[in-house]
Structures are given as C-alpha cells and as structure tokens.
Amino acid sequence: MFRFRLVWLISTLLPTLVYAGRQQRDSVLYRIISLDADNMPVTLILDKISRENGIFFSYDAQLINNEGRQTLHFSQRSVLEILQAIFVEDHFHFLGKNNHIIISDREEIPSTPIHSDSLRAPPVFVLTGKVIDRETHDPLSYVNVSLLNRPIGTITNADGDFILKLPEENRNDTILISSLGYARQKRVAGKLQREEIIALQPVSVKIREVRVRAISPSEILANLRKNIKLNYSDENQLLTGFYRETVKQDDEYINISEAVMEILKAPYESLTREDKVHLLKARRSPEVQPFHWVNFKLQGGPHTITMLDVVKRMESFLDPEYESIYHYSVQQVIWYKNHPVFVVRFKPLKNVETYCFEGEMYIDRESYALLYARFSLDEYGLEMAEESLIMKKPKGFRVKPQYVDYRIDYSEFNGKWHLHTARASIAFKVKSQKDKVNSVFYSVSDLLVTNVEDTWLRRFPVKDLFTIKDVFPEMVMEYDETFWENYNIIRPDEDLQNAVKKFIPAKNLDMPKSDSK
Numbered sequence: 001m002f003r004f005r006l007v008w009l010i011s012t013l014l015p016t017l018v019y020a021g022r023q024q025r026d027s028v029l030y031r032i033i034s035l036d037a038d039n040m041p042v043t044l045i046l047d048k049i050s051r052e053n054g055i056f057f058s059y060d061a062q063l064i065n066n067e068g069r070q071t072l073h074f075s076q077r078s079v080l081e082i083l084q085a086i087f088v089e090d091h092f093h094f095l096g097k098n099n100h101i102i103i104s105d106r107e108e109i110p111s112t113p114i115h116s117d118s119l120r121a122p123p124v125f126v127l128t129g130k131v132i133d134r135e136t137h138d139p140l141s142y143v144n145v146s147l148l149n150r151p152i153g154t155i156t157n158a159d160g161d162f163i164l165k166l167p168e169e170n171r172n173d174t175i176l177i178s179s180l181g182y183a184r185q186k187r188v189a190g191k192l193q194r195e196e197i198i199a200l201q202p203v204s205v206k207i208r209e210v211r212v213r214a215i216s217p218s219e220i221l222a223n224l225r226k227n228i229k230l231n232y233s234d235e236n237q238l239l240t241g242f243y244r245e246t247v248k249q250d251d252e253y254i255n256i257s258e259a260v261m262e263i264l265k266a267p268y269e270s271l272t273r274e275d276k277v278h279l280l281k282a283r284r285s286p287e288v289q290p291f292h293w294v295n296f297k298l299q300g301g302p303h304t305i306t307m308l309d310v311v312k313r314m315e316s317f318l319d320p321e322y323e324s325i326y327h328y329s330v331q332q333v334i335w336y337k338n339h340p341v342f343v344v345r346f347k348p349l350k351n352v353e354t355y356c357f358e359g360e361m362y363i364d365r366e367s368y369a370l371l372y373a374r375f376s377l378d379e380y381g382l383e384m385a386e387e388s389l390i391m392k393k394p395k396g397f398r399v400k401p402q403y404v405d406y407r408i409d410y411s412e413f414n415g416k417w418h419l420h421t422a423r424a425s426i427a428f429k430v431k432s433q434k435d436k437v438n439s440v441f442y443s444v445s446d447l448l449v450t451n452v453e454d455t456w457l458r459r460f461p462v463k464d465l466f467t468i469k470d471v472f473p474e475m476v477m478e479y480d481e482t483f484w485e486n487y488n489i490i491r492p493d494e495d496l497q498n499a500v501k502k503f504i505p506a507k508n509l510d511m512p513k514s515d516s517k
C-alpha cells in the first residue's frame with residue numbers, strides 16, 4: 001500500500017511505452033450522457049445538461065414551449081436521443097460542433113455555413129496584468145487572482161503575469177488578489193486596466209498573541225481526520241482545471257504538454273472511488289532532437305496530478321496507520337488565506353527503511369482543515385528511487401533522481417475546501433559514456449482549478465476518460481490565446497513562450513530515432 005502511493009507520485013517520469021491517447025471525439029450529439037430530471041421545464045433541463053456535461057446550447061427562446069414540465073430519466077444515452085425525447089415535435093434541427101449545439105427550426109436552417117464564432121461559449125471579458133512586490137518591484141509568482149467568494153480564478157506565472165476570463169455578468173464583481181506574506185487587495189473586475197501593474201505590500205504572517213493554546217501534533221491530526229466530512233465536500237463535484245507539464249534538459253525545454261480538463265471529484269469520505277479526468281482541449285509540443293537520447297514519454301500526467309490531493313488519498317503523513325514512523329512538530333501559528341493556521345512540520349524517524357516524506361502542512365486552527373502542504377522524498381526514498389521506480393531505461397544509461405518535490409493547495413467556497421493548485425517538481429541526472437550524455441532533466445507539472453460546481457454526474461463515458469496510459473496528441477504549438485477559447489489558463493511566462501517558438505521549426509528536423517521502445 002505504501003509503495004503504491006509513491007509509484008503514482010513518480011510515474012510521470014518513468015521511461016515507458018507510448019500509448020495512443022484517446023483524443024478522437026465523436027460529435028457532441030453522439031456523446032453518451034445520463035440525465036435525471038423530475039418535473040422540470042425545458043430550459044432548466046438544458047441548463048442541467050450544460051452544468052453536468054459541459055455542453056452549451058444556443059436557441060431562440062420563442063421556439064421553445066417552456067410552460068409545460070417534463071420528467072426524463074436516461075442512463076448512458078446519446079445527447080441526440082435525449083434531445084429528440086425533449087423535443088418530440090419533428091420540426092427541430094440540432095447542429096453540433098465541439099461542445100456546442102444549436103437548436104433551430106428546420107424551416108429556418110441557414111443555407112450558408114454557420115461561422116464557428118456563433119458556436120462559442122457565452123461572451124467573456126478578459127483581465128490581464130502583472131503582480132509585483134511593492135517594495136522590491138520583483139514579480140510575484142503563484143499569486144491567486146480570483147472572484148471574491150467564488151471558485152473562479154487563476155494564478156500568476158513566473159513573471160508575475162496573469163490572464164483571467166470572466167462572464168460579462170461578473171464585470172461589477174470583486175476580484176481578490178492574494179499571496180502568502182502579502183496584504184490582500186480587492187478590485188472591481190471591470191475597473192482593472194489592461195496589463196495593469198498590481199503592487200502587493202509585504203506583511204508579517206506570524207500571529208502575535210499573548211498565548212497560543214498548547215496542542216499536540218497528534219491531537220491536530222486526529223481532529224483533521226475527524227472533520228474531513230465537515231471541511232470537504234461529501235458530494236460529487238465537477239472541477240474545471242488547466243494542466244501544464246514541461247520537461248527541460250539542463251536549461252533547454254524539450255517537451256511541453258497542456259490541457260483544459262474536467263475532474264469528476266468523488267466525495268472525500270469515499271476512499272474507494274477515484275477521481276476521473278476528461279480532457280476538453282489538449283496539445284503537446286513536437287519532440288526536439290535532444291529527446292532521442294532518452295525516450296522518456298510523459299504518461300498519465302493530468303490523471304496523476306489529481307492524486308496529489310493528499311486529503312482525498314489520506315497520504316502517509318496523514319494516515320494513522322503510518323503516524324508512528326513520523327516525527328511531527330508544531331512550529332508556529334500564522335495567517336494563511338485569512339485563517340489562523342498551525343504550521344506542522346514532519347519528517348521520518350531515523351532508521352525507517354521505507355519511502356517517507358518530509359515537509360510541512362498548514363492546518364486551520366479552528367476547523368482543522370488542511371489548507372496547504374509541501375512535501376518531498378527523504379534521502380532514503382531518493383536512494384531507493386533509482387532501483388525501484390525507474391522501470392526501464394536505455395542500456396548503458398544511469399538515471400539518478402536528484403529531488404522529488406510536491407505542493408498542494410486548497411481554497412474555500414461555501415464553507416467547504418476544494419482542490420485549488422497542485423505542483424510536482426522532479427529532477428533526475430542522466431549519464432551515458434557511450435552516447436556522451438551528462439544531463440539533468442527537470443519535469444514540472446502544474447494543475448490550476450479554475451472553477452468548481454456541485455454535480456449529479458457520477459461518471460464520464462469510458463471513451464472520454466483520460467487514464468494513466470494515455471499521452472497527449474502531438475501538434476504544432478503557438479501561443480495564440482484564442483486556442484483556449486473562454487477557458488482560464490496559467491499565462492505562459494516569457495521563457496516558455498520563447499521555447500515554444502523553437503518547437504515550430506523543430507518539427508521538420510531530420511531527427512534520429514530512439515532505440516528505446
């Protein structure tokens with residue numbers, strides 16, 4: 001059990017066989033979904049299908065009789081079959097493209113093709129800017145930029161830049177800009193200037209108080225486990241997220257993968273039900289020449305990153321079964337996300353001969369929710385990683401892990417905490433005297449959850465699942481922001497944009513083929 005937990009954390013870097021990704025999608029009209037609607041008008045039924053399946057409808061409201069109510073129960077049926085049951089009259093026409101369906105009167109079907117712009121999601125307005133330290137003027141990365149009291153937002157990149165797309169209805173709402181160690185700022189969304197510079201004031205995060213109630217780490221952990229149902233959702237949730245995975249050889253990018261995806265989040269108390277991943281849009285850069293030396297194929301990244309939810313998976317440093325092999329200490333109480341939190345550090349006891357982590361957790365002093373954790377493999381784990389976790393490598397190559405680091409962050413909405421960001425950072429040294437290779441490979445995987453909704457959806461169609469065996473489709477990458485349509489993403493920093501420019505001509509290089517299969 002313990003070994004299995006570590007395998008999924010490292011699996012993104014194993015040299016593996018290439019599996020064909022399930023990227024070919026049928027027309028949205030033939031997507032298989034389920035629907036349960038009791039005594040509901042047609043427009044609410046369509047809204048329900050949209051919320052649960054990410055399908056957008058466009059129609060003339062005057063065409064639809066919304067006075068009557070319908071009760072419909074379908075399990076694993078095509079969208080077209082369900083629409084035909086909703087609209088029993090035969091004069092309706094359905095046109096599907098991507099995730100959009102136009103409902104029209106057959107007599108009014110245009111004779112010319114419909115422009116793709118009409119099939120897009122509802123209009124949005126775009127906010128862009130840079131967040132800096134007010135005193136040093138240095139850019140600030142990983143700053144949260146989100147709607148106040150709503151699970152919609154983004155984070156800044158390495159250059160402090162962000163891009164946030166919001167529905168027009170949120171133009172007068174409040175944007176919250178926040179980061180650990182800085183005073184939060186609030187702005188009206190519609191009043192933010194394009195590419196505005198936002199300066200955050202550094203502040204002390206330590207709480208100054210006369211007395212801090214004495215509490216043992218064991219008591220904190222016991223309360224954390226006891227309050228999971230109160231602090232985290234006990235219902236299914238549909239998360240929309242952006243995923244980016246990069247691989248560098250020394251200082252050069254050699255692979256970039258990106259995706260907008262949906263995560264069907266199982267209730268936190270259901271340890272037997274895994275979260276499911278469905279890609280909405282995805283792309284991967286063409287391979288470049290250095291990659292042929294070691295045929296690392298990044299596998300299952302969007303699926304694997306969701307497993308960093310340590311509360312859902314009850315990772316070893318939270319699990320009572322393994323608590324005895326760790327040493328815990330309560331360092332201090334600080335402010336984090338406007339909550340007083342215990343900073344609990346942990347490390348494995350000496351002479352523990354199994355994989356362990358060391359790091360720290362921020363645990364809410366009032367509710368005992370875990371708000372943040374960072375952790376890494378200890379020295380023993382790194383020593384064992386080469387022989388236990390590198391399953392295949394080209395003959396004559398030595399592969400030695402340098403570090404394996406993880407970070408997970410949660411945000412609050414409606415009194416419950418949900419997954420917000422996750423990051424996996426891994427480095428390994430590759431040597432081969434024969435091929436004259438002596439390089440360090442770096443892999444960084446980032447997940448940003450940009451929206452959270454409650455859902456009745458219990459599963460994705462099997463054909464739409466992205467599994468640990470899938471890889472992204474290779475395509476030419478250009479940083480044209482229209483590729484992502486209205487989805488929120490992490491804005492690429494300048495270094496990444498420059499790297500992408502190199503990939504475009506690299507597609508045409510006459511590259512040697514790898515001997516590794």
